[in-house]
Amino acid sequence: MQLNTLLTELREYSGIQNKKDIAAIKGLIKNAYRHFDHPNGDDTAAIKTSTGYDLFATEGFLSAFVAQDPWFAGWCGVMVNVSDVAAMGGHPTAIVNTIWAQAGERTNAIYDGMVAASQVYQVPIVGGHTNLHTQDTHLCVSILGKAKRLLSSFDAKPNDELVVAIDLRGEFRAPFLNWNAATNAPPERLRADLALLPQIAENNIASAAKDISQAGILGTCTMLLESSGVGAEIELENIPKPAHVNWHDWLRAFPSYGYVFACNSDNADTLVATFAQRGISAAKVGTVTNTPSINIHADGQSCQFWNIEEEHLTDMTIKNNALHIREQHYA
Template identity: 50%
Template structure:
């Protein structure tokens, strides 16, 4: 119930969450590479390279050492899964992945490789090569992916007047002790492949132009990233967010789901977008509005609290050049 939500306390906790704070590392790296300040047309889920009548999509993920050590099989699985999610978030379909694995001997590498292979088979995306070093003292993992999009969904095209839609697969559970909510490892393979095809289908039908994969920043942190990239504000109605039974709201808003996206959708396309997710039993709802300005806020009833003003406190420093002033 909206009346029972401490909206100011919730906004304060989310604004200082470690998953969101880590995104601030992107800015200095982008500046060092000469990327900061450019008019970036497409962005951080994947690089998009014009290719004939579409775009090649290229992305990479690296994994925290503690995660690889604590759950190496699932780390391998995630190496494939999260890259595929990034391709889908850009309206694309995955083509192939490559991996870089460091481990202490064959025994140390075995669970990581098994997780990689299991996910590649489940999603039907081949592993076509990579790099291996099994003479190190700890497990580490990085995985890259190539995909292709006929029509792009970007982080840079949300516009005032759009509605913010959250689409998350609730048919899962937490992979403790991390805030990873996974609904994929025991799902039928055909279901996984069909679910991932939802985003490119929405892009190709012209039902949305902007989307982002919900990352370790959680739903609200990912909304901050979308707002900054698109040069807009976002106002989120906390009471409109579907939360699985038995999960606290603040944990859910910080969760990294195995299937989770936010999309900016024009009001006249909302019903069609929600119907596509509903047809595959994915929980989706309009949870807020894209606004002019630079403030990302939460509201419950008539109470509103600021999470971040990206113009006053930039996060990734990857805003469009025309919105940077």
């Protein structure tokens, strides 16, 4: 494996490069969220309440994906949203959706997938918006949740351990690099696996977390570290990976259950064991540093993956937000 070639190609992967769209609109919305007490740019919005936080998130889906696999797109509409809520240390409570499409089998399949996932994850679909008179198919799903204590992309600290947890009990769902460990799993197991995240938050086992998204494992690490204003040294070969999958595909994969955490080194073994007890692969993969650079090590090679200071990804950072949540929530 030539590490430099692997990472050079990965940096140009659309799943990562498309995250720069967030930075492109950041200035347009900066005055819209300044009165809230949690920075914009996390897995969900978080609004403080008397008992914790209300969580809000939304996900849109590529038309090509919806057209190719409409049932799974509907399923993912629910699944990725509940995963975002879990990444914040929360429990999902309700879902709404928006579908612009034509009436017929494809649209029916989208709804069938959403209903199936709603039943499996026991999160009700309570409303939405439907237009069945459009040529193209567009799907967006939004979610509400609640958390007692937050996990956040904004609270990774130097000397924290980076931990990656992924459910490897699945397979790619062709033709995309979606690692599906959900649709054939027992519903009770899926719900209990998601419930680990609020337990981790409430027991203060980790301080920072992010759901592994279309940006893949290293792209998601980059977003978390950028938000916290830190960097990391990462051991690539420590990342949980199916033995038969190559790194080129795995670093672009979107796992149905996958998270990146930052935690105090004293808690890292406990965090790994928490997932291992449920058959989920987890490992310490690196250390958070003060330097705004993400460096990857593998097979005796070392290479810089991302210089956060020189190249923004989402540009949603502590420095760019009016509020600094570390003292608020994790003092």
